[in-house]
Amino acid sequence: MKIAVAGTGYVGLSLAVLLAQHNEVRALDIVPEKVEKINRFESPIQDDEIERFLAEAQAGQRALDLHATVDPQEAYAGAEFAIVATPTNYDSDRNFFDTSSVEAAIEAIRGVNPTAWIVIKSTIPVGYTASLRERLGDSRIVFSPEFLRESKALYDNLHPSRIVVGAPKGDAEAVAAAKRFADLLAHGADPAELERTNADGTVGIPRLVLGTTEAEAVKLFANTYLALRVAYFNELDTYCEARGLSTADVIEGVCLEPRIGSHYNNPSFGYGGYCLPKDTKQLLANYKDVPQNLIEAIVESNRTRKDFVAEQVLSRVSQLVYSGTPAPVVGVYRLTMKSNSDNFRASSIQGIMKRVKAKGVPVVVFEPTLDAPEFFGSEVTRDLAAFKGRCDVIVANRWSDDLSDVADKVYTRDLFKRD
Ligand SMILES: NC(=O)c1ccc[n+]([C@@H]2O[C@H](COP(=O)([O-])OP(=O)(O)OC[C@H]3O[C@@H](n4cnc5c(N)ncnc54)[C@H](O)[C@@H]3O)[C@@H](O)[C@H]2O)c1
Structure with missing residues (x-):
């Protein structure tokens, strides 16, 4: 055929x-x-x-x-x-x-x-x-x-x-x-x-x-559920970080409940990639004239999460200025959403980058799959050693052992070191 x-x-x-x-x-x-x-x-x-x-x-x-x-x-x-x-x-x-x-x-x-x-x-x-x-x-x-x-x-x-x-x-x-x-x-x-x-x-x-309309709804509701789960563990992490609790301990205790389960619970800078951000927004648009609270909250939660992460990064920058570093540089370690990916469509780290740059902080990007000198006006390098040397704070949505020697500079919420 x-x-x-x-x-x-x-x-x-x-x-x-x-x-x-x-x-x-x-x-x-x-x-x-x-x-x-x-x-x-x-x-x-x-x-x-x-x-x-x-x-x-x-x-x-x-x-x-x-x-x-x-x-x-x-x-x-x-x-x-x-x-x-x-x-x-x-x-x-x-x-x-x-x-x-x-x-x-x-x-x-x-x-x-x-x-x-x-x-x-x-x-x-x-x-x-x-x-x-x-x-x-x-x-x-x-x-x-x-x-x-x-x-x-x-x-x-x-x-x-x-x-x-x-x-x-x-x-x-x-x-x-x-x-x-x-x-x-x-x-x-x-x-x-x-x-x-x-x-x-x-x-x-x-x-x-x-039916075709039910099948369309299945797709958008499935992705919105996944986004909800990411947003939930991210808000849990925001709470723990803001209040000085160990997120990993709280997640472990929560997820041992079999109805919750220990999967898909690793905090991040926000849900991202090509599908979840756009599919949640489309589902919200489809709710026009239908009562809802949750769908809108999921979309909003992702913005709030990025605001919080960016504030954490900026507070590290402020501490460095306070302790004498004249113009700290923030490094973005990979633009990708997942560690084994080569695409960065709508990756959440871009939201962090945008917010940090909006405060006038210089940003350098390490992205080996990007063959361009700049990304949204920020310098791109493929030289990891030079990147590590130049940057005072390194933000990484996902941890990599490549960063082990500069771990004290790294800000990540990849607590379980997996996707
Ligand atoms: N990427 C995912 O994880 C994923 C998962 C489920 C569903 N989807 C959905 O599937 C669709 C495609 O996603 P994708 O990630 O494969 O997109 P993609 O951007 O990777 O690929 C789309 C391809 O379509 C080509 N194209 C554009 N207009 C065309 C035309 N008129 N005729 C023929 N080819 C054309 C583009 O050149 C491109 O190669 C989207 O609606 C997306 O939401 C994506």
Whole structure:
């Protein structure tokens, strides 16, 4: 079966590789350099499993029927399914996701292929698929939320927590297509996952076919729950730091309660990355005219956390001035959100950097993956030793042993030294 994928970022490329194990996959991107890289079996993004699968395919050790292209005809003609995995950035002027790339991709698909089942994998506002189907008069559009994590994109599709596809409940053809799409994803997963026993005693990968609007809500509510958990442990940490308590001891005692659990509880400078900040804001926008307190508080909490962290950093700077350092320099150790990542979209440390700079404190950035002399007007260096020497306070959202020799300069809240 031919499957087309529009967009070869984290979502599109991981799905393309997953599905290319058993199908003919043609992936389209509007950036020719990405297309060329994929066709050389090089991953344009840092992701262990994608890199491994592409390297094995290149060495002839793995069959992957994957080709990337910029040509809509080549990508979309004859495809039975066309997956849309293009960006949906949050538009702060409109307070809503910008879905224009999704619509551009759909227009391009339909320009070549009037019958393919279009599966939107991009994260979209609640109610979007239903309104789009109506506006375009196109009943062959469904939505499947994507739950992968960056840097573990293919891993998470090989070992999915669940597969969810949304199709209008009364539309038997669309529901059947949604089920077939769920089967395709399950077929691409690690075969051991089909035998696994879940916490509720069921066997295999849980598959849900819901209405499109419910499926859209699942995605935004799941990410907002994750953001809530991050925000909760960050506020716990803010309290402990402000009052001089040991955060680690409090978290340990709290999380030994099995209903809370000792996972996903490591404090940070705030939730960040491409998805959580924008998805929480989109869910809040979807609450228009619906009563709520919590969703707004989650969004606000992330701002308050960054204000607090920035104040802590600035107070260290003030202490240095007081004790005789004339113009202390703040170092930003990595712009990335996670320790094994190469992208820094909406990373929380940028919020700290912005606040510190706003007070006139000079900032130097160490970011080895950034090939530019400056980042938002601050000097960027790739020389770690020079960075450590220059900076008086070093802020790190995530600890690295590279900082061990300057630990007394480091401000981090990575208490458990893990993501
Ligand atoms: N990154 C994640 O962890 C993650 C997880 C779940 C869901 N999502 C959602 O999936 C969507 C894509 O996210 P991503 O992280 O893969 O984005 P990305 O920015 O990494 O990749 C998107 C790709 O789409 C390409 N593109 C843009 N317009 C296009 C068009 N008209 N046709 C074809 N290609 C086009 C871009 O060049 C880019 O390569 C977003 O809606 C995001 O919210 C992302």
